[in-house]
Amino acid sequence: MKFTTSAAMVxxxxxxxxxxLQDGRNLRGxxxxxxxxxxxxxxxxxxYIYRGTRYAGIWCGIFVIPGENVMLLGExxxxxxxxxxxxxxxxHALERFCKKDAEMRERQExxxxxxxxxxxxxxxxxxxxxxxxxxxxGCCKSLVET
Amino acid sequence: MLIFSVFKTLTDQxxxxxxxxxxxxxxxxxxxxxxxxxRLDSIKVLxxxxxxxxxxxxxxxxxxxxxxxxxxxxxxVDTQLLEDATRRESLAAVKR
Numbered sequence: 001m002k003f004t005t006s007a008a009m010v011x012x013x014x015x016x017x018x019x020x021l022q023d024g025r026n027l028r029g030x031x032x033x034x035x036x037x038x039x040x041x042x043x044x045x046x047x048y049i050y051r052g053t054r055y056a057g058i059w060c061g062i063f064v065i066p067g068e069n070v071m072l073l074g075e076x077x078x079x080x081x082x083x084x085x086x087x088x089x090x091x092h093a094l095e096r097f098c099k100k101d102a103e104m105r106e107r108q109e110x111x112x113x114x115x116x117x118x119x120x121x122x123x124x125x126x127x128x129x130x131x132x133x134x135x136x137x138g139c140c141k142s143l144v145e146t
Numbered sequence: 147m148l149i150f151s152v153f154k155t156l157t158d159q160x161x162x163x164x165x166x167x168x169x170x171x172x173x174x175x176x177x178x179x180x181x182x183x184x185r186l187d188s189i190k191v192l193x194x195x196x197x198x199x200x201x202x203x204x205x206x207x208x209x210x211x212x213x214x215x216x217x218x219x220x221x222x223v224d225t226q227l228l229e230d231a232t233r234r235e236s237l238a239a240v241k242r
Contacts, residue, residue: 008177008185009207018203022212024167026199038183038209050199071167071212074189074203 009034012075017042019065020072026050027063028076038067049091049098056091148231152223153178153216162192162217163208169197171206182210 012031019027019040026049029042042063049056116122153175162172163184170193173186187205191197 008179008183012207018199020167020199038207048199053198055198067209068211070209071165072169072206072208074200074206076202077204080202080204 009073012073016076016078018072018074018076019070020074021065021069022071023069027060027065028057029063031073035067038070038073040065040067040070040073049094051094051097051101053087054089054094055087056089056094058091147180148228148235150178150180150182152228153182153184156218156222159219159222161186161219163213164215164217165208166212166214169193169200171200171208173205176205179210182213184208184210184213184216 013034015031016028017031019029019042021027025047027042027045027047029045031040032043033041040063042065045060045063046057047060113122117124157175157177159175160172161175162170163186164170169191171186171189171191173189176185176187178184185205185207189203189206191200194201
């Protein structure tokens with residue numbers, strides 16, 4: 001039973017892969033090891049950030065990723081790899097914009113949560129639960145619609 | 147266990163998996179395990195403009211805990227059989 005996961009992934013070892021984490025981070029690297037809990041070891045990992053068509057990467061070295069933080073692992077087709085290089089920009093320049101975006105989103109979510117609490121009678125625990133799921137946008141939207 | 151069996155009968159079928167981060171992926175179901183981790187081959191992301199980083203990915207492994215929905219090909223799901231199996235399973239649970 002335990003080894004069904006292994007069977008599903010053995011051909012991905014030593015391949016270049018993209019890992020998307022629960023918090024939305026994108027890591028690319030070479031998959032070196034995994035186990036039945038979907039813990040991964042990525043070698044030569046590069047974290048990529050995206051904003052519109054622009055993207056940037058920063059080299060991070062080796063990552064050991066606990067399975068609970070993993071959302072998806074995809075094999076990268078080396079023939080179609082990467083968006084055109086003209087969209088590649090300097091990491092720290094793009095990071096500043098991404099941070100600003102994230103702060104703005106956070107403020108919006110806080111406002112939404114406050115409205116849900118004060119006008120719709122949702123409790124703080126529910127906010128926390130939703131936020132914990134990393135799914136704030138979708139959930140709050142559907143809650144407001146209903 | 148029943149749902150695991152259902153997924154096992156659907157291997158090599160085209161399915162659409164919607165993740166909790168609103169990413170929807172269509173692909174051929176290659177394998178599934180007891181945690182409902184899913185392996186998809188020759189994938190296509192439904193909203194490619196919103197997920198440019200997925201462009202170069204051709205097959206992927208999805209952790210079962212992040213799946214919101216799986217859309218199955220209806221012609222390959224025998225609901226009558228499923229109902230019967232569910233009844234049998236709940237009967238067995240009552241007996242125990």
